[in-house]
Amino acid sequence: MSIRIREVALEDAADLLQIYAYYVEKTAITFEYEIPSLEEFQGRIQKISAFYPYLVAEDEGTILGYAYASSFHPRAAYAWSAEATVYLSNTARGAGIGRLLYEQLENRLKKMGVLNLNACIATTDHEDPYLTNGSQKFHEALGFRLVGKFHQSGYKFQTWYDMIWMEKMLGEHTRQVNPIKSIHDCLLS
Known part of the structure; x- marks a missing residue:
């Protein structure tokens, strides 16, 4: 297996949506109930990738997963914080692809x-067929730490699930900071 990590292209949307659809229909990993339309999913990709990195992992042209960062909060003082998301093809989990995506994202x-x-x-x-705590363990292995828990905040498959926030510091917090740059400005420099 020769994994290639690259920037997303809008043409990837159908493959990425197929990966995401599994999580919507079969898991409580996402609290979304309905699979978005292809057009809506393309819009999400365009909106996120206009400023933040949106990465795809592929092996010989087959997309195995994707990861992206997005705005943590719209207010200006939160500009130095981002939210990370990763989804892997159900058949590609456990092969280190998520780690590769996150390393490149970071x-x-x-x-x-x-x-x-x-x-x-x-x-x-109580782990069940819809949700294990594998995602929390994955993030812990990458250096994230638990910072907050919201109890019974998501209802899916006739079950209440908790939601946690985890964080990882990527740099030093100093009194003087440089403005955040778009990923496109970083790729050009």
Whole structure:
């Protein structure tokens, strides 16, 4: 297997949506109930990738997963924080692809000037066919730490699930900081 990490292209949307559809229909990893339309998903990709990195992992042209960062909060003082998201093809999990995607994502975010990387993760006290705590363990292995828990905040498959926030510091927090750059400005320099 020769994994290639690259920037997303709008033409990837159907493959990425197919990966995401599994999580909508079969898991409580996302609290979304309905699979978005292709047009809506393309719009999400365009909106996010206009400023933040949106990466695809592929092997010989087959997309195995994707990861992206997005705005943590729209207010100006949060500019140095971003939220990370990763989804892998159900058949590609456990092969280190998520780690590769996050490493590349973090490298790009550091170049942008992002200091805090946050992850919003569904969790449960009682693992079931729809949700294990694998995502939390994955993030812990990458250096994220738990910073908050919201109890029974998501209802899916007739079950209440918790939601946690995890964070990882990507840089030093100093009194004087440079403005955040778009990923496109970083790729050009």
